[in-house]
Amino acid sequence: MEYCLGDPDGSATMWTADPTTDVNSDGVLDAVALDLDDDGLLDDALADLDVDGLADHGVLDFGGDGPVYVTDDGTGTWAVSADRAAALRWLGLDGVAHPAGDATVDLDGDGQARERLVDSDGDGLADRAFGVGAAWADTDGDGHWDVHLVDTDGDGAADSADTL
Structure with missing residues (x-):
């Protein structure tokens, strides 16, 4: 799965990783666990839920009560609540x-x-x-x-x- 994250200097880096986490509980590894919210826990993930090889959802606190799903707003920014979408x-x-x-x-x-x-x-x-x-x-x-x-x-x- 490929995903892109911004760097502190304003640039961005493309990453490739095999999925290691199942965020939607369907038994298929569909996400890479990361610490996206900088809380020191690997409880966030970037997921490829449409199985096209590219991350299409960010999931914050997927291991806790009420994970928050966000999606790309079309500009490459993880900003749109998946609930709103x-x-x-x-x-x-x-x-x-x-x-x-x-x-x-x-x-x-x-x-x-x-x-x-x-x-x-x-x-x-x-x-x-x-x-x-x-x-x-x-x-x-x-x-x-x-x-x-x-x-x-x-x-x-x-x-x-x-x-x-």
């Missing part, structure tokens, strides 16, 4: 409104709910969506998807962008 409303690519529900949806209609929704402006309506090799953005805040980005070679960088 699961309460997002969103519009399909056809413009049909969907009520709040799971933060992982089938936005592209391929029959697999693998796109992760993000609300970067905090208004309760998804304005970013990230899938395997694709992303969508609502660039003007009207609730409709404006741009579709595609990573055709799998290097993590968009190779094309289409206006919707």
